[in-house]
Amino acid sequence: MWFYEKKLQYPAKVGRANVKMAKYLITQYGGPDGELAASLRYLTQRYHMPTPQAKGILTDIGTEELAHLEIIATLVYKLMDRASIEEIKQADLGGYYADHDKAVYYVNGSGVPWTAAYIQSKGDPVADLHEDMAAEEKARATYEWLINLSDDPDLNDTLKFLREREIVHFQRFGETLQIVQEHLDAKKYY
């Protein structure tokens, strides 16, 4: 089971309201390489992992991704909160506003809603762990493109923290893959 902790993992800082940036950033909420996809992917893949290390790391990184999801939501909320209708129209977010007002919803940067088709749970631990490593690299790249799009040093500080986490997760998944591969090889030869 899970408990909520009434705190963020890292301070979600925003220097100024910026609707355009919210529109780009929301892809890390409901986009293909975003935090929701990451969390749900890992938490559902863990049931078919063959070693205790793999079960542990997928549970723990899947849980950490929920904390990142909360940071992204907080950033989007803060970037949008005080926006005027005029600013929303200028950022071409009128379509989003018509559907959601300024509420935080699971869409990518183009407004396409989240879908489970973004993720896989193959039942093959080697295939799944390769997907997870790729997912971390794609998320890292997304944070880099977002940092390129942003000129807000406060926001960039938070985005850099999240980018760093993807690198650490990639490392841990790589180690897990090696452990799983050794485990599978040991099963083949006696």
Next chain:
Amino acid sequence: MDREQLCMLKELMALEFTVLEFHLYLDTHPTDQRALMEYNSFVQQLKVLKQKYQERYGPLSWQEPSSYPWQWIEEPWPWEICYE
């Protein structure tokens, strides 16, 4: 949220992050004794600081005592805090 509380909250976040980093590392290095010792030491520090914070500012998670009235729903919630 006043400066003093924010300062303590940030300290708590940093310490909890340290514990998380060790936790993930230990998942794939369960026999690293030095890392395990450091992990246990940070967990102890975190427990003390969390206890101190919650005594002052109310519960951060479930299964924590509350004074009257029910403190859990006290604002601000994490997304409402100005961290700058």
